[in-house]
Amino acid sequence: MAEITAAAVKELREKSGAGMMDCKKALTEANGDMDAAIDWLRTKGLATAAKKSSRTAAEGLVGVVVEGKKGAAVEVNSETDFVAKNDQFQDFVRTVTKLALETGDSVEALSNAAYPGGGTVAEKLTSNVATIGENQQLRRAKVVSVNEGAVVSYVHNAAAPGIGKIGVLVALEGSAPVETIEALGKQLAMHIAAAFPQALHEEGLDAALVERERAIAMEKASESGKPANIIEKMVEGAVAKFRKENALISQVFVMDNKTPIKDVIAQAAKEAGGSIALTDYVRFQLGEGIEKEQGDFAAEVAAAAGL
Template identity: 75%
Template sequence: MAITAAQVKELRDRTNAGMMDCKKALGETAGDMEAAVDWLRTKGLAAAAKKAGRTAAEGLVGVAVDGTKGAVVEINSETDFVAKNERFQEFVADVAKLALGVDGDIEALAAATYPSGGTVAEKLTDNIATIGENQSLRRTATVSVDQGAVVSYVHNAAAPGMGKIGVLVALEGDADTATLEALGKQLAMHIAAANPLALDADGLDADMIEREREIAKAKAMESGKPENIAEKMVEGSIAKFKKENALLSQLFVMDNKTPIADVVASAAKEAGKSITLKAFERFQLGEGIEKEESDFAAEVAAAAGVSA
């Protein structure tokens, strides 16, 4: 099948592999994007990307906290200009607060009553007509604790409670509020930077682990090592993947040596109270959304000799 410039560009964006390597990978896998990513990784030509696709959508991620519950929402727009619009920012703030009551149900959020009347979906339609640009209510999630604190953090905030990365951290325990808030802020900043995929190793997606295992097996086979050594290489790769992608085993970005589980335990010991990291949510604007850039695709076509 003919490999298009757009396919080459998408694979290059997702893997940072060379243009010709991307073209070859797509050729070897009959244009299957996911298989091409795995092919490049097996050959050692691509980094182990965590995200499902290139982050490209505009808009804002908004967070809201009420007592021991927090909510995060993502609302997209066509351009970054809209994200700076006061009307759009007010809408994001209002929707984040409403999200506290829907427990992650995006349809229920769309149907929720908006403060000025009508539903969230109707207000969104009105905003589209008024601002003159398409917008969408993409996703929402909540975290909560019975006793303790939920702490929010927005990286590079465009306005209070909203920006391009929003994080919620749920800390269960009987430590004082100031202690939980300080610890939660540090953990949230770590989560924003390190992008863990689950709270602990058991929470990592089983299909993802299996995919990593198949890639590790292919690499081990290509190494030419004896079977018993190859098996140890595979298990070592999986153990490393779990450690690097589960929050509790990640090394704290503040010192790059202390596991997050130990950071929490140390804070609890110092406070003389119980503290458990119960849950977290991390939304990054545009995760998994691909936005076309036709000019660059034409550049790839010229260099790679494929059809645009």
């Protein structure tokens, strides 16, 4: 059997666009023959899938699932919303979301996990790309759990049970009756979907995000023409307001527009005669942070016509 060198794998990757492990396997199957390896990748649909992988995938679905005292959220992207309605794609999202309960937050671990029916999650995804005809990507995963209490899920704009455009998980620890905790969790999850908190507590806010807000506040305050000491107070006030409005625990509850979330939780615990603490949450919004390519259809037609 021919020795499969790293240089050969690299060359095949550049020629086919397929993944490293797929290239290594192709070369092994072809006994080191480059052309035969390319043909092997083509027959498996891997070379075709690799070409599609350069296209922006900002649509798709978010999946959430809760089992016992643990919940998982996963985002899987596709190029178009049409694919998100495909039964094969939806089944894949549901399956990998459930698998994430065991693999945790690591996308790499989830990709390498065994997929029901054979192969790995990554291999199944590659197969889906080839058969469905669009680039698809397993983007992120997050798992939360509690020792006592409940994890509650919510899906906004659901395409089917457990999958949709926005997926939320809320982790509530406590000794209060589970029915009370679950009811509160559902309300909090709906609040999170609508209010888009950036962190659970103010201390958890991204430092770069806070500094950006400080710079904006400084620029606005400087235009006021007020003395430096007043400007400083204006800036600190603006930053404090930003922190309060973007930390979940201090946000105003969207259902009454007046009560801070921490007080909503405290009141529920008091009425239930037990403890309730919000310890973690997840909010995945489909395509969040992905810069979509803006195509010029007229230009594409002109290019295809050789104009």
